[in-house]
Amino acid sequence: MAIVLALGAGIAQADPHPWQLNLTRGVTTWSGEPYFLNNVAFGVCVVIGVLVFGAMFIAMFRFRKSRGAVPEKWSHNTTVEIVWTTIPVIILMVLAYLATRGLVSFANTTGAQMTVKVTGYQWKWRYDYVDYQGKPISKVGFMSKLDALSDKTRQLGSGLDPYAVKTGNENTYLLNVDKPLVLPIHTKVRFVITSDDVIHSWFVPAFGWKMDAIPGIVNTAWTNINVPGTYRGQCAELCGQDHGFMPIVVKAVSRADFAKWLAKQEQASAPAPAAPPAAASSAAAPVAVASVQGGNG
Amino acid sequence: MAHEATHDHHDHHHAPQGFFQRWVMSTNHKDIGTLYLIFSLTMFFVGGSFAMVIRAELFKPGLQLVQPAFFNEMTTMHALVMIFGAIMPAFVGLGNWMIPLMIGAPDMALPRMNNLSFWILPFAFTLLLSTLFLPGGGPAGGWTMYPPLSLQSDSLAYVVFAIHLMGISSIMGAINIIATILNMRAPGMDLLKMPVFVWSWLITAFLLIAVMPVLAGAVTMLLTDKYFGTSFFNPHGGGDPVLYQHVFWFFGHPEVYIMILPAFGIISEIVPTFARKPIFGYKAMVYAIASIAFLSFIVWAHHMFAVGLPLGADIFFMYATMLIAVPTGVKVFNWVATMWGGSMTFETPMLFAIAFIILFTIGGFSGLMLALVPADFQYHDTYFVVAHFHYVLVTGAAFAIMAATYYWLPKWTGHMYSEFWGKVHFWCSVVFVNVLFFPQHFLGLAGMPRRIPDYNVAFANFNMISSIGGFLFGASQLIFLGVIVHCVFFSKKKAADRVWESAKGLEWTVPSPAPHHTFEVPPVVHDEELAHGHVND
Ligand code: HEM
Ligand SMILES: [Cu+2]
Ligand SMILES: [Cu+2]
Numbered sequence: 042m043a044i045v046l047a048l049g050a051g052i053a054q055a056d057p058h059p060w061q062l063n064l065t066r067g068v069t070t071w072s073g074e075p076y077f078l079n080n081v082a083f084g085v086c087v088v089i090g091v092l093v094f095g096a097m098f099i100a101m102f103r104f105r106k107s108r109g110a111v112p113e114k115w116s117h118n119t120t121v122e123i124v125w126t127t128i129p130v131i132i133l134m135v136l137a138y139l140a141t142r143g144l145v146s147f148a149n150t151t152g153a154q155m156t157v158k159v160t161g162y163q164w165k166w167r168y169d170y171v172d173y174q175g176k177p178i179s180k181v182g183f184m185s186k187l188d189a190l191s192d193k194t195r196q197l198g199s200g201l202d203p204y205a206v207k208t209g210n211e212n213t214y215l216l217n218v219d220k221p222l223v224l225p226i227h228t229k230v231r232f233v234i235t236s237d238d239v240i241h242s243w244f245v246p247a248f249g250w251k252m253d254a255i256p257g258i259v260n261t262a263w264t265n266i267n268v269p270g271t272y273r274g275q276c277a278e279l280c281g282q283d284h285g286f287m288p289i290v291v292k293a294v295s296r297a298d299f300a301k302w303l304a305k306q307e308q309a310s311a312p313a314p315a316a317p318p319a320a321a322s323s324a325a326a327p328v329a330v331a332s333v334q335g336g337n338g
Numbered sequence: 339m340a341h342e343a344t345h346d347h348h349d350h351h352h353a354p355q356g357f358f359q360r361w362v363m364s365t366n367h368k369d370i371g372t373l374y375l376i377f378s379l380t381m382f383f384v385g386g387s388f389a390m391v392i393r394a395e396l397f398k399p400g401l402q403l404v405q406p407a408f409f410n411e412m413t414t415m416h417a418l419v420m421i422f423g424a425i426m427p428a429f430v431g432l433g434n435w436m437i438p439l440m441i442g443a444p445d446m447a448l449p450r451m452n453n454l455s456f457w458i459l460p461f462a463f464t465l466l467l468s469t470l471f472l473p474g475g476g477p478a479g480g481w482t483m484y485p486p487l488s489l490q491s492d493s494l495a496y497v498v499f500a501i502h503l504m505g506i507s508s509i510m511g512a513i514n515i516i517a518t519i520l521n522m523r524a525p526g527m528d529l530l531k532m533p534v535f536v537w538s539w540l541i542t543a544f545l546l547i548a549v550m551p552v553l554a555g556a557v558t559m560l561l562t563d564k565y566f567g568t569s570f571f572n573p574h575g576g577g578d579p580v581l582y583q584h585v586f587w588f589f590g591h592p593e594v595y596i597m598i599l600p601a602f603g604i605i606s607e608i609v610p611t612f613a614r615k616p617i618f619g620y621k622a623m624v625y626a627i628a629s630i631a632f633l634s635f636i637v638w639a640h641h642m643f644a645v646g647l648p649l650g651a652d653i654f655f656m657y658a659t660m661l662i663a664v665p666t667g668v669k670v671f672n673w674v675a676t677m678w679g680g681s682m683t684f685e686t687p688m689l690f691a692i693a694f695i696i697l698f699t700i701g702g703f704s705g706l707m708l709a710l711v712p713a714d715f716q717y718h719d720t721y722f723v724v725a726h727f728h729y730v731l732v733t734g735a736a737f738a739i740m741a742a743t744y745y746w747l748p749k750w751t752g753h754m755y756s757e758f759w760g761k762v763h764f765w766c767s768v769v770f771v772n773v774l775f776f777p778q779h780f781l782g783l784a785g786m787p788r789r790i791p792d793y794n795v796a797f798a799n800f801n802m803i804s805s806i807g808g809f810l811f812g813a814s815q816l817i818f819l820g821v822i823v824h825c826v827f828f829s830k831k832k833a834a835d836r837v838w839e840s841a842k843g844l845e846w847t848v849p850s851p852a853p854h855h856t857f858e859v860p861p862v863v864h865d866e867e868l869a870h871g872h873v874n875d
Contacts, residue, residue, distance in 0.1 A: 056785065057794065059795070060780075061783070064716055065784075065785070076716075082706060100678045101684075101692070105681070105682045106614070112614040116616040122619055125667070133663060133664070139710075140713070144656075148649040194400065201400075239486045252644060255646070275790070278719060284406075
């Protein structure tokens with residue numbers, strides 16, 4: 042476990058990690074918003090909790106019959122009631138202000154330098170690269186589904202050990218795919234998200250949001266990744282029997298590496314099982330890439 | 339006809355002799371209340387056993403026990419059974435038993451409808467539960483039944499009809515309660531002198547009448563989409579899957595308040611009794627319930643922040659949701675203020691009531707966090723939400739029902755329950771329920787989605803803790819069953835009419851056990867007899 046924690050602290054924040062207690066700070070320009078709001082709101086709740094529960098425990102101690110407490114008769118106090126209605130309103134207004142700020146910045150999908158179309162299927166994802174730096178991309182798109190080792194291990198009574206499903210040092214049981222989505226860092230990427238059958242939800246905690254993939258509807262969201270690395274997530278809307286088995290893996294690489302990777306994909310220009318992702322020179326996850334490809338075979 | 343039937347009973351104070359006559363043909367509010375409570379307890383154990391399957395499969399990573407499809411049937415059925423079979427009928431049972439006793443009425447206003455509204459339920463649940471044994475299996479699309487997924491289910495028609503039946507039952511129950519409260523109060527029992535429990539049920543009943551038809555409409559549209567070629571929710575025919583979610587949650591959010599408002603009422607009865615002090619801010623309590631009920635109609639889309647609502651909608655629903663925290667806070671503060679300056683003892687009902695106040699408030703805190711949209715983009719559909727609604731529903735609604743059971747059981751049976759075993763049940767429940775649900779907050783924050791049968795090893799530790807808590811919490815409920823059975827059949831200790839030293843309200847003026855017929859002559863209401871002191875200052 043210590044290893045995993047160290048790993049989590051070191052490269053690319055491997056989340057989730059065992060005994061993780063809080064949200065991830067995330068790795069994008071926006072992902073700090075939910076993290077910050079979560080921490081502020083939690084702090085507010087703790088303070089209110091200490092006050093309310095504290096008062097309750099004092100009452101339970103001081104005003105017990107066994108200590109000879111005599112009940113008082115009052116049942117009303119307008120001043121107090123006004124105070125404890127007003128103070129929460131003020132606190133809520135502060136929280137609402139912060140949340141609205143975060144929300145407005147999320148809603149702004151303009152100025153994207155790249156567009157990726159995400160389509161949910163029972164039970165895999167499809168990624169289509171639509172445009173990059175103003176140029177349309179044709180025929181770069183592929184399916185991304187649970188890696189073979191996880192898939193074998195997860196069968197009922199497989200006898201295989203989930204703890205043995207690893208990518209490098211990291212356990213990637215149910216959090217690995219045959220072909221990850223590759224994205225450049227420091228680029229505002231706009232996602233258009235939809236589904237071909239039932240509702241799914243595209244959720245990568247390190248990006249700070251999830252967005253439902255709904256048939257007949259195209260949702261938009263965006264991200265701008267700061268740190269190269271491999272980020273894992275899962276489908277977050279019940280979509281049938283294998284809902285737990287359609288993870289999401291995003292490999293964030295430098296712009297230069299991304300350009301190379303994209304060129305290769307465009308050359309291959311074949312639909313699904315095109316060339317494997319080029320070996321990334323990003324320091325973050327060479328091992329990961331190697332075994333992602335291993336899982337493919 | 340109805341008049342004649344009630345007339346017959348006038349001469350004798352005893353229940354009809356035959357088992358069939360007494361229980362199946364009953365029009366007596368107490369007997370029907372008992373039926374509701376027994377039904378609810380049964381469903382609590384049925385739904386609980388599904389939960390044990392869920393927690394057993396989630397005990398460690400890897401699939402050990404059930405196929406994913408069956409796992410989904412378990413989560414769906416667990417929720418449907420607990421919501422519609424355990425929590426709601428328990429409150430109706432308590433309302434049936436206590437509302438006439440609390441307002442000095444001889445019975446419910448519509449006794450035959452009362453019988454019908456109960457007896458629909460066993461059929462509804464037979465229909466629902468039977469799907470587990472049919473080829474194709476039970477519903478597996480979650481209790482929310484979102485299309486298009488729910489349309490893939492072979493058992494949809496069964497579930498829809500079961501829900502129609504439950505809805506009819508609930509609506510009849512609600513009409514009955516409103517008619518009783520508005521028409522049958524004893525002279526002098528003004529609206530603003532009614533116990534808070536009665537108030538909470540009056541408001542809940544209006545919520546029920548308002549939203550059960552909406553649910554019925556939503557599921558009927560599912561049915562016609564699947565079998566009659568309509569396209570309400572089918573994008574290929576020009577429909578919109580999100581429309582279903584709007585309609586469902588227009589029902590669903592008031593529904594969650596249907597499951598908590600009567601609990602607020604119960605806690606507002608119990609705390610003053612054991613604090614020996616009138617409820618603090620009676621009017622504020624009633625207004626708070628009413629405003630929560632009103633607000634519950636304009637917050638539904640907070641369940642849908644991830645469907646891609648327009649910015650303006652996100653903002654509106656966020657603010658409205660946050661607003662609910664204000665009256666909810668007022669209630670909590672008032673309970674604490676009721677204790678302040680009192681003279682408290684800690685019998686089992688009071689212990690459950692105190693646990694309710696603390697743990698429900700924790701559920702309210704996570705609710706507030708969920709209301710903040712950017713944070714909800716992270717929390718939504720993770721175990722954080724699971725933790726939230728179990729804090730408000732198990733340590734909220736269910737704990738209040740348990741508190742009520744201990745509080746009124748002596749009045750119902752004429753015997754005292756075992757205080758020792760009641761306390762054992764309490765302490766086991768309160769410890770294990772936190773072992774069960776608190777770690778789920780962490781799982782959600784770490785990103786574990788809800789409704790999954792298997793997970794990465796990073797989630798293993800907290801899942802195992804949660805499962806252990808789950809098994810022990812489940813086992814603790816057998817103590818509850820034991821205490822009830824003992825009290826009903828074996829307890830030798832007679833209960834006084836006024837079971838609790840400073841219990842106030844009309845229900846304590848009738849003998850224990852409450853005779854088959856009470857208040858055939860309306861009681862005289864003395865203000866100082868009522869639970870909440872002086873209303874007008
Ligand atoms: C302070 C009061 C409350 C607030 C602000 C609040 C807020 C919320 C929000 C925002 C969600 C949606 C979370 C999501 O899916 O992302 C939610 C879910 C839920 N809440 Fe609450 N809530 C409160 C009290 C309650 C109460 C009293 C109950 C029931 C007794 C309740 C039951 C539920 C349930 C059952 C769900 C999940 C439904 C589902 O998706 O299956 N909540 N709550
Ligand atoms: Cu899914
Ligand atoms: Cu809600």
